[in-house]
Amino acid sequence: MAKTVVAEADRRRRRPTKQGVLLSEELIVETALRMVREHGAAGLSARRLGLALGADASAVYRYFRGMDDLTLALGNELIRQALAGWSARGDWFEDLYRLGLRIHAAYLAHPQAAVLTASRVSGGASELAVDEAILGSLREAGFPDPEAVRVYHVFIDQCLAFAALDAASLVLPEPALASDRGIWRSTYAQLPSSTHPHLAATAPLLAERMNDSAYPAALRMVLESAAARLAAG
The missing domain is CATH 1.10.357.10 (Tetracycline Repressor, domain 2)
Incomplete structure (x- = not known):
């Protein structure tokens, strides 16, 4: 069953992660991009991502319905980087x-x-x-x-x-x-x-x-x- 996705304002952790930061979609995507760069697509999993973020793996699912949803977010992030600084x-x-x-x-x-x-x-x-x-x-x-x-x-x-x-x-x-x-x-x-x-x-x-x-x-x-x-x- 798909995980329930809640509003951004309701997703933030009440306590910092072990690294002392609050989780956000942006932080998860940034960390996932780094993990894919360092370990390839096969190295990306909710468990490993949670370890890298200093959070429980289940925390990822408060922001993304699943790992495929996160994959789509990575593609969207690459486009965002391409658009940064471009204007017609x-x-x-x-x-x-x-x-x-x-x-x-x-x-x-x-x-x-x-x-x-x-x-x-x-x-x-x-x-x-x-x-x-x-x-x-x-x-x-x-x-x-x-x-x-x-x-x-x-x-x-x-x-x-x-x-x-x-x-x-x-x-x-x-x-x-x-x-x-x-x-x-x-x-x-x-x-x-x-x-x-x-x-x-x-x-x-x-x-x-x-x-x-x-x-x-x-x-x-x-x-x-x-x-x-x-x-x-």
Whole structure:
């Protein structure tokens, strides 16, 4: 049975935790993000979280209905961090380009949490705020609603897909990550043109580019395509 969730004012502990602080949603999310960063998603549990907070594990359920509810809150927090310091400046193209890069960077700053949350929809306040900002930029630029929704869909899914892809590489063990990155020079660069003419011809360029994220270029391609459609009416 789902736990009863009470109002924020009624949730605070009457006594401090062992660390001398009062519990709050913000503190729990902050601690959970740290635990996921240090131990991975498998290391996050109510028991371990309670120990880290200096509180009983059951205290977590006064703020969240369950661990999945907390997972959604982690995703919402990553979006909140991306939005911090961002504001629309009136140029929809550059506004969305900056916002996309900020969301991608916020997820990569917490790669374990990114892998855990990039595919989820939280419905949290920050997620709603970023969706409102994206759609507002597009509609105010003159995109009809069906086109604004189409561009929004591609924009946000592309951003989160790249965040998950790039974060997944960052959480690999260092030997595996180094091996993957070295393949472009150790294997691709050694291919003979007699069997792989196109790979052989482009091997130096592949080695130069393929260990960097393609997201900035992909994001600009999407926005350029949207701009061309808008200009064409």
